[in-house]
Amino acid sequence: MSKFSRVPAVYFILGTGNAGGKDPLAVLEAALKAGIDYFQLREKGQNALEGAELLKFALDCKELCRRYETPFLINDDLELARAIDADGLHIGQDDAPASMVRKILGAEKLLGVSVHSLAEAKHAVESGADYVGMGPVFQTSTKADAKAPAGVAGIQQVKDAYPKLPIVGIGGIGSENAESVWKAGAAGVAVISAIAHAEDVAAEVTALRASALDGVGK
Numbered sequence: 698m699s700k701f702s703r704v705p706a707v708y709f710i711l712g713t714g715n716a717g718g719k720d721p722l723a724v725l726e727a728a729l730k731a732g733i734d735y736f737q738l739r740e741k742g743q744n745a746l747e748g749a750e751l752l753k754f755a756l757d758c759k760e761l762c763r764r765y766e767t768p769f770l771i772n773d774d775l776e777l778a779r780a781i782d783a784d785g786l787h788i789g790q791d792d793a794p795a796s797m798v799r800k801i802l803g804a805e806k807l808l809g810v811s812v813h814s815l816a817e818a819k820h821a822v823e824s825g826a827d828y829v830g831m832g833p834v835f836q837t838s839t840k841a842d843a844k845a846p847a848g849v850a851g852i853q854q855v856k857d858a859y860p861k862l863p864i865v866g867i868g869g870i871g872s873e874n875a876e877s878v879w880k881a882g883a884a885g886v887a888v889i890s891a892i893a894h895a896e897d898v899a900a901e902v903t904a905l906r907a908s909a910l911d912g913v914g915k
């Protein structure tokens with residue numbers, strides 16, 4: 698699978714702590730079946746899996762993603778991404794420098810970098826990022842250390858400066874409020890709770906996709 702075979706339009710992120718009491722692998726499979734474009738395993742928080750348990754869970758996620766031919770990325774953990782031969786890694790500004798991560802990861806893997814400004818986006822591009830994540834766009838209670846909601850102005854600014862760079866909006870996004878994110882020029886929306894906590898996971902994935910098709914800036 699070429700690393701650019703898909704735009705990260707509906708980008709689902711999940712850890713075992715985000716499934717709202719449901720079986721996380723069942724939630725992931727429902728989302729994959731409904732047609733998410735990217736999946737990121739983001740295992741964080743109080744009861745986060747570690748060691749052999751995390752490895753097994755990551756391998757289970759990878760197998761499911763392979764079955765649905767969906768790119769599978771790991772959040773933060775370069776060692777884990779390499780150990781299980783994931784399709785890529787997403788890192789933030791507090792993680793290892795992107796240029797170093799790119800060297801270790803190799804050119805063929807996907808590298809996403811969180812940015813909060815044009816200057817950070819420039820640095821991410823120069824360091825080898827394939828896409829950037831920007832947020833939180835809206836209020837979120839999923840990330841304990843999230844910055845204040847930034848809206849979509851930053852996405853618009855980065856899109857103007859780097860029209861070909863895929864930008865993924867993140868933070869408090871669901872099908873009901875995604876439109877402004879598409880309009881700002883995002884190539885994708887990264888979503889945790891709106892999908893994971895949905896009564897009908899497939900319906901929310903479908904609605905997010907529909908919001909993209911309706912969005913003016915796509």
Ligand SMILES: Cc1ncc(COP(=O)(O)OP(=O)(O)O)c(N)n1
Binds near residue numbers: 710811867
């Ligand atoms: C697609 C995407 N965008 C942004 C983030 C946030 O990354 P980061 O700022 O490193 O925060 P954590 O997710 O590590 O808490 C992301 N994970 N994915």
Ligand SMILES: Cc1ncsc1CCOP(=O)(O)O
Binds near residue numbers: 832
């Ligand atoms: C990981 C992350 N980075 C910025 S906001 C956020 C949390 C997104 O979760 P939700 O989609 O539930 O708001």
Ligand SMILES: [Mg+2]
Binds near residue numbers: 773788789790
């Ligand atoms: Mg991070």
